[in-house]
Amino acid sequence: MSIRKKVLVTGGAGFLGSHLCQRLLNDGNDVLCVDNFYTGTHENIIKLKKNPHFEVQHHNVTFPLYVEIDEIYNLACPASPIHYQDNPVQTTKTSVLGAINMLGLAKRTGAKIFQASTSEVYGDPEVHPQTEYYRGSVSTTGPRACYDEGKRCAETLFFDYLRQHKLSIRVARIFNTYGPRMVPDDGRVVSNFIVQALKGNPITIYGDGMQTRSFCYVDDLIEGFIRLMGVDDKITGPINLGNPNEFTIRQLAETVIKLTNTSSSLIEKTLPEDDPTQRCPDISFAKSALDWQPKIELEEGLERTIFYFKSVL
Ligand code: NAD
Ligand code: UDP
Numbered sequence: 315m316s317i318r319k320k321v322l323v324t325g326g327a328g329f330l331g332s333h334l335c336q337r338l339l340n341d342g343n344d345v346l347c348v349d350n351f352y353t354g355t356h357e358n359i360i361k362l363k364k365n366p367h368f369e370v371q372h373h374n375v376t377f378p379l380y381v382e383i384d385e386i387y388n389l390a391c392p393a394s395p396i397h398y399q400d401n402p403v404q405t406t407k408t409s410v411l412g413a414i415n416m417l418g419l420a421k422r423t424g425a426k427i428f429q430a431s432t433s434e435v436y437g438d439p440e441v442h443p444q445t446e447y448y449r450g451s452v453s454t455t456g457p458r459a460c461y462d463e464g465k466r467c468a469e470t471l472f473f474d475y476l477r478q479h480k481l482s483i484r485v486a487r488i489f490n491t492y493g494p495r496m497v498p499d500d501g502r503v504v505s506n507f508i509v510q511a512l513k514g515n516p517i518t519i520y521g522d523g524m525q526t527r528s529f530c531y532v533d534d535l536i537e538g539f540i541r542l543m544g545v546d547d548k549i550t551g552p553i554n555l556g557n558p559n560e561f562t563i564r565q566l567a568e569t570v571i572k573l574t575n576t577s578s579s580l581i582e583k584t585l586p587e588d589d590p591t592q593r594c595p596d597i598s599f600a601k602s603a604l605d606w607q608p609k610i611e612l613e614e615g616l617e618r619t620i621f622y623f624k625s626v627l
Pocket of ligand 2: 394395490501502503504506507518519520521523525527563585586589590
């Protein structure tokens with residue numbers, strides 16, 4: 315029988331956080347969800363609130379947190395470009411001060427701590443697909459820098475706490491993930507395209523749509539989180555977690571049109587500044603260290619996500 319742990323999830327009311335809380339409860343843990351509801355919603359966790367092993371605390375991770383816990387998953391940070399660029403100073407504070415506060419909490423309690431890092435640490439990559447050894451090509455001054463550099467600094471802090479204070483750390487570099495509970499107006503490409511298609515509105519392709527992304531279904535990603543947290547302390551990461559099948563944004567739009575059977579047309583809009591031209595994870599490390607790889611391919615994951623959006627729109 316596994317021992318019930320008390321697990322803290324920061325950003326637990328967000329898209330990934332709510333799925334992670336659900337999985338941790340299913341696995342028999344006590345879960346403390348900490349969130350300031352900047353992009354997270356109460357709807358995401360409404361079903362979880364009925365579970366006596368689930369607790370919610372309204373809190374901003376840029377301030378210290380005093381709780382007793384065994385494990386921490388640090389997910390707090392807006393992930394969609396429109397949201398993280400809306401208040402860029404707060405975004406950097408959330409990544410950097412949030413990491414310092416959660417690492418301090420881990421140090422005091424002896425908790426194992428996981429960081430939700432990102433493929434954005436590779437910036438607009440010149441190495442393709444991206445391996446964990448690649449150090450990235452990131453603008454320090456552009457509109458994405460608040461997020462990219464904040465996450466890079468958080469990784470630095472995790473490894474300094476490992477070296478200086480011998481913490482048990484795990485750092486996952488997450489590639490584009492999608493699924494139920496994305497917010498309809500969140501601005502990310504999968505939710506935008508599905509919502510536009512279901513409403514019969516034009517599908518907005520930024521630029522010529524030849525930029526690529528690799529899309530991971532949320533359940534696959536959460537399985538990767540749990541495996542990474544469960545392995546030996548020697549496996550700290552950074553470790554890429556994502557689906558290595560790469561698509562152009564135009565291919566994604568065409569697939570969404572096919573699956574929703576919509577009459578929507580495609581329209582081109584201005585490409586945002588510093589939008590990465592290609593992104594695809596090399597997941598060899600995750601395959602060997604965690605015996606993990608995604609199982610749900612794009613069409614199946616999109617069908618599940620379309621089903622969800624039909625129910626909420
Ligand atoms: P999300 O915006 O749905 O969730 C982020 C959560 O953090 C929200 O609930 C938000 O309210 C909360 N939050 C933001 N600032 C906070 C603060 N200062 N204090 C407390 N809570 C705060 O985004 P998501 O897609 O669920 O992403 C979760 C994490 O995973 C983020 O750290 C993100 O950078 C990382 N990530 C996600 C993806 C992806 O494709 N979904 C890719 C790479 C990395
Ligand atoms: N994108 C698009 N139309 C949209 C939203 C996004 O063409 O309505 C593009 C965006 O320019 C980027 C890709 O889709 O090239 C992924 O964007 P998203 O914001 O989901 O995540 P990113 O990977 O850029 O952080």
